[in-house]
Amino acid sequence: MLQIYGHPFSSYTWKALIPLYANGTPFEFRSVDPGEGADNGEFVAAAHPAGKFPVLVDGDTTVVEATAIVEYLAVHHPGPAPLIPPDPAQAATARMIDRVFDNYVMNTATRVVLAYIVGNGTPDPTEVEDAKAGLRRSYHWLEDWLGANTLPPHVSLVTCAAAPALFYADWIEPIPDDHPRLKALRAELLALPSVSRCVEEARPFRHYFPPGAPDRD
Ligand SMILES: N[C@@H](CCC(=O)N[C@@H](CS)C(=O)NCC(=O)O)C(=O)O
Structure with a gap:
């Protein structure tokens, strides 16, 4: 089972979640939210060179950087979504x-x-x-x-x-x-x-947006 470390409100986490959702790829989400993921935060701090998320774990393989995660999914977990154009x-x-x-x-x-x-x-x-x-x-x-x-x-x-x-x-x-x-x-x-699934999952966290989230979307 793949694991994604990230946060539902994080833009770069969305970037890794969108291909997983589009392809119906099973995975476990490990939130780094301070309220629920102290251990997950420590894992990310060690896994990424700058402690940033998302981080993908696939068995013994750890992939950092959202673009690299999309590329990895295209190669190792392909599905109907054409993540990387074949041409x-x-x-x-x-x-x-x-x-x-x-x-x-x-x-x-x-x-x-x-x-x-x-x-x-x-x-x-x-x-x-x-x-x-x-x-x-x-x-x-x-x-x-x-x-x-x-x-x-x-x-x-x-x-x-x-x-x-x-x-x-x-x-x-x-x-x-x-x-x-x-x-x-x-x-x-x-x-x-x-x-839209990412938008909905992030909705409860809109108060995290420092400039203030607008009343739309
Ligand atoms: N270049 C990285 C950027 C990742 C990034 O900036 N993630 C943010 C969340 S959207 C983060 O980890 N912020 C917490 C931190 O920088 O400590 C990628 O493409 O994955």
């Missing part, structure tokens, strides 16, 4: 867009969350505005890219990266109305059963 050129493009969502959407949104944590609820306004400007720049790039390219079919590595990134980034800096392709992509992703 190498399309796979290379999927991996590029995965990096864009992680590095320039999710991690940029996280800068705002961290600013609230570091500032004890009063974030450094320069850091917040700089991160939000970064998000607007990424949105603009993605809107253009979506106009000229086609995403691989769901549920792919791109789905796994884009769904949590757009879900949370839109809470930090709403996708502007003049970005209709990106807005439509977010709505399309949230309607996928594997993604």
